[in-house]
Amino acid sequence: MDESLSVVVTGGNRGVGRAVAAEAVRRGHQVTITSRQPEAGAAVAREIGAELVAGDLSNLRTARAAAGEIAAAVPAIDVLVHNAAVWPSRRVLNEDGFEESFFTNHLAPFLLNHLLEDRIRRVVQVSAGLYVMGRVDPERTPAGGDFSATKTYANTKLANLMMVPLFAERWKDSGITIDAVHPGVLRTGLGERGGFQGLLLKTVKRSLKSADAAAEPVADLLAAEGTGRYFNGRRQRPLKPVARDADLARRLWDDAVKAVEVA
């Protein structure tokens, strides 16, 4: 068995997060899941043998509060797994004026990494292979000016992934490590919606593996050594050129610093 680690998994109440959290518990780790649904989250935590921290990653106010709750519940975090994400079907702005997935998928992990950096040793960022389809326009993507029910998710996962090498660089002397992982294309609630697109998605999902297929490859990264890497399941892969635009990455970082008011 690996050394027992204290592991925090955001959005651990269902889908990939739940599967990864359950696998981490099976490996002997002390696991805390976060969920914006306190009752459902508590039930899942009980079922899998984890602790629960209630936390909503929808906007600056609630995400800051969630960071405070996580810090209070888990003063020393060996591994923070950013798993929570949303695939929006329509443009919804949060109370800060950000498109909801831009905030939850990109700005919330960015904020938590800053607010918790004095107490984390490692970050595992659940990414998405669809990042290759992403295009981030720093003028339009944050408020969903370029919103698309099919592409915005990829755009926000790309923005999020582009921060990984920059966090690795920021943390190189402190010893905090960060890796990103695509968990596979899986049958979860991601992107659920009504109408024709929803039906199509449901049909496609029937043939997919369940979220449990992500549990082992993602859990393997909890205790891994290395930083700034991207994995497709268990395989390390170089980032495609779209994610290696250094000028855009720096611009997105600087904009995120201003957006979430961290240094």
Ligand SMILES: NC(=O)c1ccc[n+]([C@@H]2O[C@H](COP(=O)([O-])OP(=O)(O)OC[C@H]3O[C@@H](n4cnc5c(N)ncnc54)[C@H](OP(=O)(O)O)[C@@H]3O)[C@@H](O)[C@H]2O)c1
């Ligand atoms: N499924 C796939 O095929 C696939 C492929 C590539 C990457 N991924 C990645 O895997 C991760 C998990 O996705 P999934 O497939 O498991 O999706 P899911 O079943 O839709 O679960 C998403 C999780 O994120 C939480 N979440 C969403 N918005 C939140 C918010 N504002 N505040 C707090 N929690 C929030 C959800 O909480 P609620 O239950 O409260 O909504 C839920 O726990 C994501 O990072 C996704 O990008 C998934």
